[in-house]
Amino acid sequence: MAAGKTETGPPLGYERRRTPIFILFAAVLILLLPGPLFLREMPLDCAALNRARDVLMRMQPFRAMFVQQVYYDDDLAVEEEGDLLYCGPQRVKWTYRRPELKIFILENARYRFFEPEARQLTIGGMEERQGGWIWQLLFSKDADVVESCPQSGSEMVLKDPHDGTRFHIRLDRQNRIVRVEHMDSGGARHVYVLSRYQERVEVDEDEFSLEIPPDTEIVNMDAESP
DSSP states (O other), X not given: OOGGGOOOOSOEEOXXXXXXXXXXXXXXXXXXXXXXXXXXXXXXXXXXXXXXXXXXXXHOSEEEEEEEEEEETTEEEEEEEEEEEESSTTEEEEEEEESSOEEEEXXXXXXXXXXXXXXXXXXXXXXXXXXXXXXXXXXXXXXXXXXXXXXXXXXXXXXXXXXXXXXXXEEOTTOOXXXXXXXXXXXXXXXXXXXXXXXXXXXXXXXXOOXXXXXXXXXXXXXXXX
């Protein structure tokens, strides 16, 4: 991915490239899927990870504000912001508000990524991707998922067992995730900052619905050839 053509999209474990259309890499957040990832031995005991899991379970459904930044070397290439709605490990919604509206929805191992300005809807499944989505890694039982975890502290490093991507995670004093950083396959550094948490929020029935204009291009990643 060239620095001059930086694109961002769904956060915390999802990377996209045009070849000529999106190909799923797995950068943000995402999730407790059944499969081999959860049939292996328990990961290295990590107090910070255990606390983060407990807090996520206690707070849901919750909302938070996020800022997503993409760096090449030390140069900030892209900055976006919006809000996150977390209704459980398989129901997550990221709404980008600035600089343009984009919506990423993950439900039951399926995702929808809508870009109104580009008039494009990308859909696909997570079955072929067992790691990299941050929420999934947080609950993974894979023995290799925890790479670093100081016994006393609020930081840890989780490693995607699929491709080795490392996610540096920082917690606040309430053990909520406030910062995630990782490098993508193109050498870009992604930083996500979460703030202004609202716990146990009410969720409207249509919160995960999308109104798609009839002239929207639909990109089905399930139909993409390898």
